[in-house]
Amino acid sequence: MSPRKETVAARIARVLSQRIISGDLAAGERLRQDHLAEEFGASHVPVREAFRLLEAQGLAESEPRRGVRVASFSQERVREVAEMRAALEALALREAAPHLTSAILAEAEAATLAGDKAADVVAWEDANRRFHRTILAPCKMPRLMAAIDDLHAASAHFLFSAWRSEWEPRTDRDHRTILHHLRRGEVDAAAEALARHVRRVSHKPVESSGRQTSSLFLMPG
Template structure:
């Protein structure tokens, strides 16, 4: 949403396209033509190509040399894969973050959780959910890990917005509270396994 105007054009295009793909405005498998996109953004195709590379590294598009890029598909298998990766990596991050979590941070997380619970639409809920996870994981101080988790989150969001999953609020809220309780009690290992199980539930609902 907040497309910082100071960034490079390539970064702006990348963000805009990412949002569209996540929101489902561009369907999976659709070809992205650099000239058309360049024209739409009033830019040349060079920054568009750079934007494509960024999207590729996030796993939102796939690129074949000389044959263009297309929006990455997401079968149920791929959704499960992302969920499993998230579970493994977020658990790892939480184990390392736990020693650095202060009372204030946990309160922040609880606030984010409440915000999510009050959210009216999926976008707002997803925003709050991501904030919650970020707050409790960032203190691990492992930038590469956090970047990887963030990209996986994005992929998950795509799945969420696709409407495959309608009932999200309740179990999430309960899991989040359980995680916070365990962390407050100093039981990092418990918190990590609840988190892992929690994340995996995303991949367990089939499209209906």
């Protein structure tokens, strides 16, 4: 069976999600239907569908009489995404565990090493997402994985907003702990370690235009 062709709405949503996650479209920025229809050479119908896809990912939000805007976020929203990821990823890992081969675990370890060597947040996020997808995709539950992918997009939005202009290299000990348990067949311990990992919400001081320091909350994994 040949791969399903990407719809116009999906293509628009994919491009806009990349712009939002990278910070090219800032939180609160309005997404103008007319401008986007012209840019993508499409009618308003697929643009509206793209907006719905972005809302499902938590990357956009619509307001009565104000249209659709890039989603802003708060500590509460970050924690909501963290709790949802913890529950869904632990479920996916338990389902995937019987299918995890030594080759798959080696691939996950390679993704962790790539993250350790990442020169910027873009490279780190790519390696981090590869680690999670590698150990979770064998669950063979496509709807569950689609929901997890949407939550990872929201996590990346939080992450990039804080680390777009600077990056602090890090060693991901949580990933190594998860792999250690999986190699020993300790599935419950691995799932618990994964849930703790994605629940860990930290904050980074940032300076506003008024030179007052505030805290921007994000997820490290």
